[in-house]
Amino acid sequence: MATTTMSHQAIGSIVSHRPFKASQFLKEPLNVPMKFRPKRFKIEATASQISVIDNTFLSPTKSRPQESKKKSNEAALILIRHGESLWNEKNLFTGCVDVPLTHKGVGEAIEAGKKISNIPVDLIFTSSLIRAQMTAMLAMTQHRRKKVPIILHNESVKAKTWSHVFSEETRKQSIPVIAAWQLNERMYGELQGLNKKETAERYGTQQVHEWRRSYEIPPPKGESLEMCAERAVAYFEDNIKPELASGNNVMIAAHGNSLRSIIMYLDDLTSQEVTTLDLSTGVPLLYIFKEGKFMKRGSPVGPTEAGVYAYTKRLAQYREKLDAASQATLD
Numbered sequence: 001m002a003t004t005t006m007s008h009q010a011i012g013s014i015v016s017h018r019p020f021k022a023s024q025f026l027k028e029p030l031n032v033p034m035k036f037r038p039k040r041f042k043i044e045a046t047a048s049q050i051s052v053i054d055n056t057f058l059s060p061t062k063s064r065p066q067e068s069k070k071k072s073n074e075a076a077l078i079l080i081r082h083g084e085s086l087w088n089e090k091n092l093f094t095g096c097v098d099v100p101l102t103h104k105g106v107g108e109a110i111e112a113g114k115k116i117s118n119i120p121v122d123l124i125f126t127s128s129l130i131r132a133q134m135t136a137m138l139a140m141t142q143h144r145r146k147k148v149p150i151i152l153h154n155e156s157v158k159a160k161t162w163s164h165v166f167s168e169e170t171r172k173q174s175i176p177v178i179a180a181w182q183l184n185e186r187m188y189g190e191l192q193g194l195n196k197k198e199t200a201e202r203y204g205t206q207q208v209h210e211w212r213r214s215y216e217i218p219p220p221k222g223e224s225l226e227m228c229a230e231r232a233v234a235y236f237e238d239n240i241k242p243e244l245a246s247g248n249n250v251m252i253a254a255h256g257n258s259l260r261s262i263i264m265y266l267d268d269l270t271s272q273e274v275t276t277l278d279l280s281t282g283v284p285l286l287y288i289f290k291e292g293k294f295m296k297r298g299s300p301v302g303p304t305e306a307g308v309y310a311y312t313k314r315l316a317q318y319r320e321k322l323d324a325a326s327q328a329t330l331d
């Protein structure tokens with residue numbers, strides 16, 4: 001198999017939505033009967049000019065969180081790899097192929113939600129792939145705060161305006177969900193769809209391990225972990241870290257390798273150390289971000305596990321508030 005590596009830009013244009021030109025939207029044939037076709041409208045802005053987080057979604061008056069008053073000097077960061085997918089079950093290389101969760105994966109996402117049900121979540125970042133989005137939404141069904149996660153549609157000015165929420169109170173009871181292709185699983189190139197065991201038998205276990213776990217070596221015509229990190233870690237630094245710095249608690253529901261690249265950054269792992277880093281499906285990992293540093297706190301075992309709440313006074317106080325609120329509804 002040829003092992004030419006494509007330039008990151010070339011791969012980027014495959015896995016990414018090319019910079020969205022609203023005018024394309026108008027030109028592309030709409031599979032909607034003529035009578036429902038939207039009036040021709042002139043859209044100036046392109047998606048890239050639309051902020052990642054819909055400013056007015058958070059509140060019509062407040063600007064973006066990191067520009068507004070700092071909520072706290074610490075924030076919780078939850079990372080979770082999607083639950084088992086149908087191609088995980090078949091042991092197929094998946095990469096950027098958009099497959100859903102299995103029944104077991106749905107259960108894993110719900111179980112993960114129970115483990116983090118007392119940890120505050122103000123923003124959710126996920127990838128543009130359904131298995132990560134399903135995991136985020138299913139996990140949040142278990143959250144005790146009962147806020148509604150809403151996927152933001154900023155892909156065009158029209159998508160943004162048509163999905164606007166006009167009640168500030170409703171917005172306060174919602175959690176913005178930002179789907180970013182930069183958090184997609186690494187693009188596995190010519191391995192996508194191949195069986196992992198058969199591929200190892202054909203090319204050798206060592207070669208497949210290098211493709212799967214090394215930092216620098218890409219799969220044939222795919223992304224190396226390093227190339228995946230260039231987009232995922234850049235996105236984390238540009239869009240997620242500022243929210244944490246402003247005191248917003250964040251959950252990232254993504255993929256085995258896009259999260260490996262982020263954890264390598266958070267834990268300052270070497271390219272040697274990251275080769276042994278493996279993430280199970282549907283297992284949440286907790287970090288506390290404080291004074292510019294990330295402190296790893298492991299995987300919350302259960303909603304009442306003392307450990308998680310012993311880490312910071314703020315998490316303990318949040319849980320006490322949830323306990324008091326649920327007690328009040330019982331009274």
Ligand SMILES: O=C(O)[C@H](O)COP(=O)(O)O
Pocket residue numbers: 092093094095096185188212255256257
């Ligand atoms: O893309 C895939 O096949 C899986 O999500 C991750 O695969 P890996 O564990 O082989 O990197």
